[in-house]
Amino acid sequence: MNSKERVKLAFAHQEPDRVPIFELTIDNPTARQLLGRDNLCGFGGLARGVKQNEALLNGRFSAYHQQRVADEIELWQTLDLDVYANAYPIPKHPIAPEQIGPHSWRFTDPASGQWAVTRYSPESDAYDQIDSSIRQGGLDALRAATEALEAASPSLADWDFAPVETFVRELGAERFVMGVADVEIGSTWDWAEHFLMGMILDPDLIHRYLDARLRLTLLLLEETLRLGVDGVHGGYDWAAARGPMFSPKHFATFVFPRLKQITDLCHRYGVPYVKHTDGNVNKLLEGMIAAGVDGFQAIEPRAGMDIAQIKQTYGGRLTLIGNVDCATVLVDGPVEAVRAQTEQVIKTAAPGGGFLLSTSNSVHPGVKPEYYLAMLATARAVGHYPIKQ
Amino acid sequence: MDHAEILDQIYDSIIDGDKESARAAVQQALDAHLPPGEILHEAMIAAMREVGKLFEEQEIFVPEMLVAARAMQGGLELLRPFLVAADIQPIGKVVLGTVKGDMHDIGKNLVGMMLEGAGFAVVDIGVDAPPDNFVAAIRDHQPDFVGMSALLTTTLPQMIATMQAIEAAGLRQQVKIMVGGAPVSAEFADAIGADLFAPDAATAANRACEMIASL
Numbered sequence: 001m002n003s004k005e006r007v008k009l010a011f012a013h014q015e016p017d018r019v020p021i022f023e024l025t026i027d028n029p030t031a032r033q034l035l036g037r038d039n040l041c042g043f044g045g046l047a048r049g050v051k052q053n054e055a056l057l058n059g060r061f062s063a064y065h066q067q068r069v070a071d072e073i074e075l076w077q078t079l080d081l082d083v084y085a086n087a088y089p090i091p092k093h094p095i096a097p098e099q100i101g102p103h104s105w106r107f108t109d110p111a112s113g114q115w116a117v118t119r120y121s122p123e124s125d126a127y128d129q130i131d132s133s134i135r136q137g138g139l140d141a142l143r144a145a146t147e148a149l150e151a152a153s154p155s156l157a158d159w160d161f162a163p164v165e166t167f168v169r170e171l172g173a174e175r176f177v178m179g180v181a182d183v184e185i186g187s188t189w190d191w192a193e194h195f196l197m198g199m200i201l202d203p204d205l206i207h208r209y210l211d212a213r214l215r216l217t218l219l220l221l222e223e224t225l226r227l228g229v230d231g232v233h234g235g236y237d238w239a240a241a242r243g244p245m246f247s248p249k250h251f252a253t254f255v256f257p258r259l260k261q262i263t264d265l266c267h268r269y270g271v272p273y274v275k276h277t278d279g280n281v282n283k284l285l286e287g288m289i290a291a292g293v294d295g296f297q298a299i300e301p302r303a304g305m306d307i308a309q310i311k312q313t314y315g316g317r318l319t320l321i322g323n324v325d326c327a328t329v330l331v332d333g334p335v336e337a338v339r340a341q342t343e344q345v346i347k348t349a350a351p352g353g354g355f356l357l358s359t360s361n362s363v364h365p366g367v368k369p370e371y372y373l374a375m376l377a378t379a380r381a382v383g384h385y386p387i388k389q
Numbered sequence: 390m391d392h393a394e395i396l397d398q399i400y401d402s403i404i405d406g407d408k409e410s411a412r413a414a415v416q417q418a419l420d421a422h423l424p425p426g427e428i429l430h431e432a433m434i435a436a437m438r439e440v441g442k443l444f445e446e447q448e449i450f451v452p453e454m455l456v457a458a459r460a461m462q463g464g465l466e467l468l469r470p471f472l473v474a475a476d477i478q479p480i481g482k483v484v485l486g487t488v489k490g491d492m493h494d495i496g497k498n499l500v501g502m503m504l505e506g507a508g509f510a511v512v513d514i515g516v517d518a519p520p521d522n523f524v525a526a527i528r529d530h531q532p533d534f535v536g537m538s539a540l541l542t543t544t545l546p547q548m549i550a551t552m553q554a555i556e557a558a559g560l561r562q563q564v565k566i567m568v569g570g571a572p573v574s575a576e577f578a579d580a581i582g583a584d585l586f587a588p589d590a591a592t593a594a595n596r597a598c599e600m601i602a603s604l
Contacts, residue, residue: 121517124490124543130516192495196452197459200406240496241571242589247450278571283447302572327542327572366543 003082004230007176011231011272011294011319013354019346019383020082020176021376022321022358024235024276024297026075027125030369034078040068041075044365045120045127053105053118056096062160065090069163073170079376081175083356085233085274087167088180089159089220112148114141116190125365134191139198142191143205149212154219161223168228178274179224181266182234183258184213187245199250206254214258218265225269232266232273233297234259239279241303248283256291263292274321278361279303285310289317299323300360308348311355319354324375326359330367335374342378350387357383392423396432399464403436404443406456408463415464425471429508433461433468437506441591451499454590458502465505479510481533481601483567484526486518488547493540496570499590500536507594509534509601520547520554527560533604534585534597539570548573549581565600569593 001009001017009016027042040047047068055064076084097105103120116132134141167177186195186209198206221232238244244251263273272294280303281288281296288296299305299322307323314320324330324345329337342357349355357379363372382388390398395418402411418428440457443449483504487497494516501511512530514522523535535555537548548568555561567585568578578586585600587593 119492119517121490121492123547124541126490126492126541126543128492130492190494193455193498197455199452200456240589243447244450246452250450250452302574331542364542366541 003175007082010353010356015353015385019350020356021379022083022356023081024085024362026363027365030363030372031075033369039071041071044125049127050120053097061094069166083176084171085178087164087177087229089161092158092160129190132190138194139202146209146212154216156223164224164227176230178231178233179229181217181221181232181262182236183255185236188237231271235276238277239281243280251287256287259291285314295319295321297321298361301325302327311349315354320349321356321358323360326361326367330371333371338371338374339378342375343382346383347389399432400436403457403460406460408460411460411464415467425475426477434508437461441594444591461506480508482510483534483536484512484530484532485536486514487516487538488544489519490547491539491541491544492516497538500593503590503594507598520551523551524554524558534565534567536567542572552581
């Protein structure tokens with residue numbers, strides 16, 4: 001049984017030969033240790049932000065992405081992971097930033113005048129947008145941005161699908177390759193407060209903004225599906241440790257109907273949709289399933305997400321992907337604790353299928369490589385079906 | 390409309406997140422010569438306390454809290470000159486920041502709004518704030534509390550570094566230190582010697598009020 005067959009059985013809620021292994025992203029230093037060289041893998045700020053901005057300024061954007069794709073393929077093959085989750089297209093005409101500080105860049109859209117400032121932190125390897133025309137201009141600026149999106153005519157001709165084609169070609173024969181699509185809620189941006197207040201103060205604007213973003217998302221998703229990905233994941237965070245960022249009622253109004261359009265398209269191509277989110281989403285799981293979500297990744301223990309309870313309540317309808325704690329044992333160890341928790345997660349969630357093992361989020365820069373490798377070794381040692389209790 | 394009804398209207402407008410209504414009601418209260426301290430404490434701070442309670446109980450979520458804080462701010466803009474004239478002081482002062490390496494600010498901002506809603510003066514030193522900036526803000530503003538926020542596991546060591554910098558500057562005894570954010574736990578707060586841990590913005594305001602009352 002190869003990886004792809006193993007994962008498909010798991011999504012069908014059947015028991016494959018062993019528990020499949022998923023990872024959302026793998027950042028440095030883990031990637032560096034495993035590949036033995038500098039690389040562009042993961043969501044860390046140096047690889048994803050600084051190096052990409054340097055490439056944009058040097059006219060080497062395509063070469064940057066070719067290297068990033070090659071690095072990730074090598075890493076996934078080295079680790080022999082069953083799922084690769086980040087096959088997405090890149091723009092053919094990206095905006096080059098202006099470097100405004102040692103670790104800061106300003107992006108300005110010449111057509112609309114909209115701008116954003118990003119910053120990198122060497123201390124944490126984080127790279128984030130910290131200011132923008134929408135943050136400064138509030139709902140009026142969001143309205144202008146929405147009108148610009150509505151006036152645009154999204155076209156596949158503006159997008160380069162070579163990364164998707166390469167992942168499908170190089171990994172897809174054996175492994176389960178996933179595309180990326182989500183309802184692009186603004187609650188994780190620097191202008192989150194405006195987006196969140198807009199749900200109450202100007203709900204029509206928020207609907208228009210989300211529809212305008214969804215139009216491009218569906219266009220890119222359909223082409224990604226046509227190119228042969230095996231599944232799709234969406235990565236926007238919905239919640240903090242105490243609960244959802246906004247009410248279940250607002251999720252039902254703004255998010256789930258649009259998510260259903262994404263999952264319907266995936267299902268028309270016969271592939272499952274996986275929702276990643278941080279935080280405590282217990283109040284959203286029924287709505288998530290009703291919106292057509294097939295799998296749920298992260299299941300953050302620190303946020304009170306109990307994989308045993310979720311398996312018992314939703315395990316027949318939702319494939320669970322998690323949840324060795326990347327905020328505790330995968331950061332602090334020791335190896336014995338990683339082994340014990342990995343074994344416990346597998347014993348709890350794997351029986352009956354409908355389960356893939358992963359960290360409780362991703363292999364972020366704080367994860368120690370030796371602890372992640374201990375998780376993988378344990379999964380391969382104890383993850384054979386039938387699972388021994 | 391009698392005085393109690395005007396205060397009720399301010400209270401309800403803030404909970405409903407209706408900024409224009411809150412401002413109108415505050416203006417009506419000022420026109421009726423209600424004492425500024427009574428408007429602040431009986432209507433506005435009481436409303437934000439209720440907002441915090443509803444948030445803790447998950448009856449409302451971040452958007453509702455944000456529009457309530459916006460309505461409170463709208464009313465405060467009108468009231469502030471009268472508070473100054475009446476020499477009504479904040480119940481305490483807080484320096485807030487997101488630690489070095491972390492650029493997330495919505496959690497910090499929510500804490501700031503709820504602290505202001507509870508009657509504190511808030512000095513926000515922003516995101517990605519190095520330990521020296523916290524030290525300088527303590528020297529400059531002489532706060533009762535310092536609040537440190539972090540969203541990333543990888544920036545937790547910066548909380549420790551900031552604690553050490555405050556200690557090294559000889560300022561630790563003059564401030565209470567409050568920590569919070571997604572990767573922060575009560576155990577971590579204890580381990581680094583923080584005085585307060587709050588899992589959310591409403592709890593942060595409640596605990597700060599309790600501690601300031603006990604000083």
